[in-house]
Amino acid sequence: MPIPANDFPRMWRDVEAEAVAVFREVGAGGWYILGPSVRAFEQALAQAWGLPHACGVASGLDALEIGLRALGCGPGSRVLTTPVSAFATTLAIVRLGAEPVFADIDEYGLIDLAACREAFARDPDLRWFVPVHLYGHALDPALLRALHKESGCVMVEDCAQSIGTPSGLTGEAAATSFYPTKNLGALGDGGALLTRSEAVASAARALRDYGQTAKYRHAHVGWNSRLDELHAALLHRVFLPRLAGWTARRREIAAQYLAGIRNPAIRAPGAPPGAVSCWHLFPVLVEDRAAFLRRLRAEEITGGEHYPVAIPDQPVMQTVRWHAAGSLERARAWCRAEVSLPIHPYLTDLEINRVIEACNRYAPGH
């Protein structure tokens, strides 16, 4: 049996009865956009996250973009961020007319907070920061807090991959995604902005809805970026209650991989020491990625690449202004070598062992 990167049909079998009941209820209720289900989900999400406000939007990209904009980021703002992430992190910055400033990554694939510190110290006009809690590994909160305080930057944390960890609590706002592959994935697109600030929350609520501050009163150039009632109800009543169990299973799988993969040709960096991770992905590094992916495919295992090209090397980046805060060599080397092993919560122990055995059998050059 093939082992896919994510097994949505298996998830559907688990949730179907509850999801269909929610679908019937929302359908019969007759309120489909920005109604009671969105409000109830926002409350539950904010409470689970430990922040007072959550604002549901149409995607993680929009959550980042709306969060930055609500805080005043715009044309000409320079935003320190990572060259290794989903492209959406940088796209949010670029779409606002702002300019990404890339700092290199550390040995776990996360933005290097020491490099960020230097960048802020070198350039007092650098005011914006979008750190990414990549792979589900929460960046060190004490270091983030110190950096935030010292630099006086405005920080929007990209928590698209880190829901279920203590991330997103340091900056002015945090953005997350409900893209189906995410740890809290919907049956389509969705996202949310979380914040301590009433002002940021109400600006985001206006921005997601054509910039309206009251019905037919448009104060801002906004978006149509509304989380719909159906998805809010599914997320709230079917998926959110499962998140803790799913996260626990991901952690078990990561522990089994870390203990079981014993092949000098495969380096599993794991999470930084002391970091809390929800193991959105399980990255390993190999010298010959194409050969390793072929080996996995031969054993009917789908490997992923997160991410094969460093963001500043993407073709579109030739058309926009961006800056590098130092060398980006680690990022580029990471992007050449990274492969993600399957780590969804519906993997069975037998499948985990098959992945471990396939890794341990891998012989580069054969």
Ligand SMILES: Cc1ncc(COP(=O)(O)O)c(C=O)c1O
């Ligand atoms: C780190 C990161 N940031 C932002 C996003 C954007 O989220 P979405 O796909 O919901 O727009 C994603 C997901 O693709 C992501 O992984």
